[in-house]
Amino acid sequence: MRIPDSYSEVDDTGEADLAFRVNVSTGAPILVGILLEHKSGRDPIIFDQISKYIHSVMKIQDKSRIFSGIPTMAIIFYNGRDNWNPLKILEKAYPEYFRGKVLPFQCTFVNMADIPDNDCLACEDIATGMGIIALKHAFNKNKLLELLPQFCKLLNKMPQHEASCLLEKTSIYLMEYLGKDFLKELNMAFVSIGQKYGFVSIGDHFRQQMAEQLDKERQQFEKKLADEHNKLNKAEEEKINTARKMVSDQKLTIEEASAYFKLSKEEIMGK
Secondary structure (H helix, E strand, C coil): CEECCCCCCCCCCCCCCCEEECCCCCCCEEEEEEEEEEECCCCCHHHHHHHHHHHCEECCCCCCCCCCCEEEEEEEECCCCCCHHHHHHHHHHCCCHHHCCCCCEEEEEEHHHCCCCCHCCCCCCHHHHHHHHHHHCCCCCHEEEEEEHHHHHHHHCCCCHHHHHHHHHHHHHHHHCCCCCHHHHHHHHHHHHHHHHHCCHHHHHHHHHHHHHHHHHHHHHHHHHHHHHHHHHHHHHHHHHHHHHHCCCCCHHHHHHHHHCCCHHHHHHHC
């Protein structure tokens, strides 16, 4: 089940942070929490941040419980440039007996650099393998240009909408690290390999999106233009009808009506 969406420090919902209902060996159902945290650089307050999050979210609102907290495992995924392991730094000052017990929650640290590229390319879950490659080499465009296009053949086995969504998410993520120019290079790499398998390139995908957006904007503009045109025609028609009525009721001469309403005599007379 999802954790409450009402809690967030970045005004976003926590799709990755879940509470699972499991059965222990006694058969009694219990809840356990899984919290995923991604860091692309060193963060000296990471454990305070996670602890605050767990104590604010991983709770069961039940007055009959002696403790409202849920046993939670926090998993930290790190893809920064520097070698960093906050768990080792934290436990360094403690004797062996306290290792794994310093924090008030279970925690494990995953350095993406330790995951072999071949394992990612061979991963049965294409999105997971591609995602790890993107995370692992987010600061190394040459590696990304070498490895990401190798997923072309695999992407072709996925439903088109899933593959397009994966490409879009990967591109948006990498653009934050490497910029738009990198996407052009990545597109060229995808074209050279992707077209071999008949798969749409990232560039083609974005061009299609751009074309759809432009078409949508064009339709909106044309509708707005047509609405304005109809309003003007209606206003002009009402002005002519008013001028005709005033002339018909002999409140104005046709010359006076023509000058006042800025209409020709022919328009007022309907000729």
